[in-house]
Amino acid sequence: AQKITQTQPGMFVQEKEAVTLDCTYDTSDPSYGLFWYKQPSSGEMIFLIYQGSYDQQNATEGRYSLNFQKARKSANLVISASQLGDSAMYFCAMSVTNFGNEKLTFGTGTRLTIIP
Amino acid sequence: NAGVTQTPKFQVLKTGQSMTLQCAQDMNHNSMYWYRQDPGMGLRLIYYSASEGTTDKGEVPNGYNVSRLNKREFSLRLESAAPSQTSVYFCASRGLNYGYTFGSGTRLTVV
Numbered sequence: 001a002q003k004i005t006q007t008q009p010g011m012f013v014q015e016k017e018a019v020t021l022d023c024t025y026d027t028s029d030p031s032y033g034l035f036w037y038k039q040p041s042s043g044e045m046i047f048l049i050y051q052g053s054y055d056q057q058n059a060t061e062g063r064y065s066l067n068f069q070k071a072r073k074s075a076n077l078v079i080s081a082s083q084l085g086d087s088a089m090y091f092c093a094m095s096v097t098n099f100g101n102e103k104l105t106f107g108t109g110t111r112l113t114i115i116p
Numbered sequence: 117n118a119g120v121t122q123t124p125k126f127q128v129l130k131t132g133q134s135m136t137l138q139c140a141q142d143m144n145h146n147s148m149y150w151y152r153q154d155p156g157m158g159l160r161l162i163y164y165s166a167s168e169g170t171t172d173k174g175e176v177p178n179g180y181n182v183s184r185l186n187k188r189e190f191s192l193r194l195e196s197a198a199p200s201q202t203s204v205y206f207c208a209s210r211g212l213n214y215g216y217t218f219g220s221g222t223r224l225t226v227v
Binding site: 004009035037044045050091093095101102103105106107108109 | 147149156157158164206208210215218220
């Protein structure tokens with residue numbers, strides 16, 4: 001079975017500082033994908049970044065980067081130069097394909113609050 | 117705009133009532149999913165459909181049924197609603213690339 005663990009229920013960060021949100025995962029499948037989603041107070045799920053298990057380089061998307069450490073099974077999200085609009089819930093998720101069916105498993109999330 | 121559309125956005129049911137949550141996508145995606153989100157528990161998979169005509173149980177299927185009506189539509193039915201089914205429900209679809217697209221959610225309260 002697949003499992004995603006986010007150990008930080010909440011974080012407070014000063015505006016303009018960088019922030020790292022932790023995510024560890026567990027799977028025996030050699031092929032998987034790792035995702036980060038942002039959920040603002042309005043409730044929608046916003047895709048941020050993706051990392052494939054065979055990707056050699058860490059994924060980056062603007063101010064977001066994914067610190068992928070395969071041996072440690074971690075996929076931390078780094079947000080550079082945080083902004084007030086970054087305040088939201090952040091979910092780490094993993095996709096694994098079994099017998100042709102792909103499913104996305106989520107962690108419990110981290111609530112990030114940016115302080116002015 | 118292309119995406120995943122869920123209806124209704126809000127619903128209050130009495131215990132024992134039934135209802136169907138509707139989901140439609142216009143991106144020609146094969147796979148569709150239903151999740152529920154409860155405080156402190158992230159999103160949990162209820163049912164999914166890898167292609168038209170197929171459905172499979174996820175992590176928390178009890179009390180729900182689904183129908184993949186065609187490639188576009190994937191509905192979730194509660195036959196006899198219970199207070200434990202109070203939650204926010206998300207529909208999602210996935211195309212050939214790695215991206216999952218989520219609907220805006222349905223906030224369901226069962227009293």
